[in-house]
Amino acid sequence: MFYGAVPTACIEQVFRILDFSSWKAAYVCCSGSFRIERALKAKFPHLQVFSNDVSLYSSAVGYLACHREFNIRFEGALAFIEERPDVNSFFEKVAALLVACDMARYGGRKNEYARKHFEYYVENFELFFNRAKDRLDRTIPEMPLDGYFCGDWRKHVKQAIESGAGILAFPPFFKGDYESQFKFIEDNIHWPAPDYDLYNPKMLGDIIDEVDASGAPYCILSDQLFEHRKPVLEYVTGRKVPHYCYARTDKSSVRHLYKAPEPFAYDPINPANLTADSQVQVVQAESRHMDFIKDIYLQKTIIHTTGVANFLIFIDKMLVGGIIYSLPKYPTFGHSTIYLLSDVTLCREAKLSKFIAYLATSKSLLDIVSKKLISRIDFVVTTARTHNAVSMKYRGIYELLNRREADDPAEGNIINYGSKMRAETPQEIYSRWYWPKYGKSYVNKRKS
């Protein structure tokens, strides 16, 4: 539901470093889906909890948990809900709102997939509505709030300081994050929405300074590091934005969550043993195996991402390297394009890295990818980072699509390369292209 929801693993860290038993009350800012509140009430049932947010979703659930109400009217694309005879009470309207929030994922989009999903929700509204009522019946008793403030979280902070309470704030990492997430809801549901100044995360440093100076206990989550203030919590997973917490506590917590690579048995390539008759074998592989190979043979500081298809390449049963494809982020080069995320080679000699890069354009591999994605793939793009004008690995076998300087000049150039699919098997690529062009001369040189 919430794209920016605080991960449970990170909330566990918050609970480790803060002693809530000494708090008089907790003012939670930007409550979202009330995960913190429910965890707080489960562990510290007597702690007073005051929630806050500006979204209709949170405000409706928050009001319900405080036995308060406000007017909600469904209109526009959601007008059919207003006409239903079973959506009358505030509780029923909040349940219908939960369904509407799920529908919002499809409501603002025009494509066939979104349209069909939206229609499915309309046709099966009762099913989802009943589910939502059950969910609220179970959840609301877990979070008996002592108050809910529908408005600017900075005002909630001030209120907490005045009351001598503790502050738990989870403001959005991006400016306008809430507003873009809830656009469909705001456009199609009428409610007494609060007025507030758009929060800009650049303000956070000053806000933390103010809270800290007040002497109130606090815990504020951010993706930002500040020069003059040290975080007490660090949560990192994959390539996602790190989370840091600033709090008044002597404790601290570090979590770095990554999938562990899985070693497997292999015989590394010795290019001196290649012959004209060497046999090439391409094997589909799991991400955890590719991570193992990449940890050893790829640039050491690259955090791995998972691809849509992975292949290990063997010659005469010796492992040469691997290929990982991923879906391009944007269809810049057309919908039949696949992105070559990694083409790792175990050995720098004998131009084997060029062989692997060339192999990545083979119809044999791309057909497998196509069938896996059920989409025709016939073009491969990749990115090279180099201090030269061209990448020697891709030169001559891929077309240079564009080139720009990296933001950090020390990183050199970022070059996009592309290649049409080649209607050749890996064995044909080896026998027709690689062996006569590079392999044979390398082996002869070694022999002499």
Add this chain to the structure above:
Amino acid sequence: MSTNENPDALLPIDGEQYRFIAAEAIIFPTPADGDGETVKVAFSAVPSSMLHTLAAEDNARFMTADQMRRLASNLKKDNAITSAVLVYPDVESRKLIVLSGNHRVEAALLAGQQIIPVMVIQSYLTEERKLAIQLSHNAITGQDDPNILGKLYESLTLEYKAYSGLTDDSFNILEKLDIDSLAIGTPQYEEILLQFLPADKDAFMKHLERLAKPKEKRTYLLAEYEDYSRLFDAIVAVKQFKNIFNTAVAIRALADLAIERLQQLEAEAEVEAQAEPQADAKET
């Protein structure tokens, strides 16, 4: 022993076994220097260009990207390498081969450090002995008492906890929270897994066995691989023609087209059926 030492740079500590020497005073041992049991070691600081790190295929030890980033970040913070690298001077290449500390050297370079503190072996070693030293440095690293380690870790601030390379997950100190989502769940998609077999009986039987498993919730449709290729071509053609990207929507559109075509065929058959008696009449 070769005698290219700079006497001014020598700082004897314990006879000839441990000495501090300048980079240019490092000797490159040869078999002529003998393969004694005692290993002579000198301490020095050398430019990174003198070092030759092991190729990945010659080094069993590897680091995850997170560990390498951590190490480089630590070295940058310290602006120093706080444990010396063990090197062996290779007489042929005139390089110092890194036997232990390859990742430290790589991380130092990432951290922008060009001078590396080294322990230089100054005795001739056989290849086997060099390899044994390399492996032993990685293998004989000891164990940690998790109780003591946890207590020591806990005494650190966040900055130095991260520096230590340990995290809260190295210890059993996080209490699991069970927080349900408020979400009401997605539509109940019906999942159909299409398994496509080459004409291979064994594989076919294997899939049949899977089909027979009562706990399997998925529906398996078995077909010849060539049939899948035709289905694939049809789906892709529909996607391109109707400008659809989602496969499920394309399959639905494909079904719509098939039904439409069937209706056409039925209509054509009806027309033909109506036309047939007239033809008969002509004959009579």
